[in-house]
Amino acid sequence: MTRRVDLRSDTVTQPTPAMREAMASAVVGDDGYGEDPTINELEAKFAALVGKEAAIFVPSGVMANQIAVRVLTKPGDVIVAGRGQHVVSFEMGASARNSSVQFALVDDTKGTLALADVLDVIDAEIDHQPHVSMVSVENTHMPSGGTPWHASDLQSLVAAIGGRPLHLDGARLFNAVVATGTTAAEFAQPATTVMASLSKGLCAPVGSLLAGPASLMECGRIERKRLGGTMRQAGFLAAAGIVALDTMVDRLSEDHARARQLAQLFSESFPEAGYDPTTCQTNIVAFNHPQARQIVAELAALGVEGGTVAPRRVRFVTHAGISDDDVAFVATTLKNFKPSGIAH
Numbered sequence: 416m417t418r419r420v421d422l423r424s425d426t427v428t429q430p431t432p433a434m435r436e437a438m439a440s441a442v443v444g445d446d447g448y449g450e451d452p453t454i455n456e457l458e459a460k461f462a463a464l465v466g467k468e469a470a471i472f473v474p475s476g477v478m479a480n481q482i483a484v485r486v487l488t489k490p491g492d493v494i495v496a497g498r499g500q501h502v503v504s505f506e507m508g509a510s511a512r513n514s515s516v517q518f519a520l521v522d523d524t525k526g527t528l529a530l531a532d533v534l535d536v537i538d539a540e541i542d543h544q545p546h547v548s549m550v551s552v553e554n555t556h557m558p559s560g561g562t563p564w565h566a567s568d569l570q571s572l573v574a575a576i577g578g579r580p581l582h583l584d585g586a587r588l589f590n591a592v593v594a595t596g597t598t599a600a601e602f603a604q605p606a607t608t609v610m611a612s613l614s615k616g617l618c619a620p621v622g623s624l625l626a627g628p629a630s631l632m633e634c635g636r637i638e639r640k641r642l643g644g645t646m647r648q649a650g651f652l653a654a655a656g657i658v659a660l661d662t663m664v665d666r667l668s669e670d671h672a673r674a675r676q677l678a679q680l681f682s683e684s685f686p687e688a689g690y691d692p693t694t695c696q697t698n699i700v701a702f703n704h705p706q707a708r709q710i711v712a713e714l715a716a717l718g719v720e721g722g723t724v725a726p727r728r729v730r731f732v733t734h735a736g737i738s739d740d741d742v743a744f745v746a747t748t749l750k751n752f753k754p755s756g757i758a759h
């Protein structure tokens with residue numbers, strides 16, 4: 416049986432032994448009554464980390480984004496967001512289904528949104544176009560290859576959007592923190608709401624957090640209930656989340672270093688893709704290739720598993736389950752890789 420290096424996503428990570436121990440001994444209660452001390456501790460810890468008044472623990476990143484949309488919009492409103500963002504392209508139309516809102520999409524090929532593009536959408540309100548109730552950004556931005564924002568660009572964006580709220584999808588916020596040296600609170604400061612996932616690079620089994628002003632998070636608790644996300648004795652999961660925030664952030668730099676090595680290897684193996692490996696700043700290698708699906712299928716057959724995130728766009732993601740030895744295996748596999756029908 417061929418060896419398997421699973422670079423499909425950082426969501427495949429396993430909980431660490433310390434997490435399993437913390438889960439086994441967690442003190443729990445009914446979170447529907449606000450009585451789970453471990454969840455309360457995790458929520459307070461995250462709120463402090465991102466400099467917000469309150470936070471809520473939710474089962475998934477999608478639910479965190481969806482609650483933010485529910486509390487920051489009214490039906491018929493417009494959300495300005497990048498075309499490739501998770502809340503736009505990877506949530507099965509949830510914002511339309513749950514909140515009856517529509518998106519005004521702007522280019523986010525490089526991971527950030529151009530201020531002029533966002534302001535154009537807002538300016539169109541004067542031309543009888545629908546009300547823009549919020550702007551959403553992703554940090555790091557997944558489809559562009561895990562690109563972090565500059566905190567100063569987020570500040571400029573918020574200063575320009577005239578009091579409208581910014582939602583920060585920080586599923587990989589701590590990757591951005593580790594890559595840039597900017598703190599989570601600095602990134603979150605211009606945003607009204609910020610979410611982060613515990614279940615990706617941080618290795619917790621389940622869960623995300625949404626933080627913001629206390630009054631908004633009270634509304635968020637009601638929306639979480641409406642979406643079926645009140646989890647009762649979920650302190651078992653929160654216990655792993657506390658270990659994740661306390662001990663798993665700094666090691667993300669190892670994932671970033673391995674991703675940079677992979678970026679170099681892929682750029683050399685597929686020169687026709689024109690992929691610039693220096694664009695890889697965190698844990699995601701993503702590039703366009705006309706035969707993306709074929710490459711992914713043929714590499715998977717050799718034990719190197721990746722994925723596609725759009726037609727002709729390949730993605731490989733490093734995480735705690737990937738070792739230096741795995742990177743060496745990818746290097747050897749790529750050296751001998753002759754994809755059928757691709758001119759080299």
Ligand SMILES: Cc1ncc(COP(=O)(O)O)c(C=O)c1O
Nearest residue numbers: 475476477478501553557584586
């Ligand atoms: C940027 C981004 N936001 C949100 C999510 C959703 O997280 P979850 O899978 O926990 O619902 C993901 C998941 O991969 C993501 O990459």
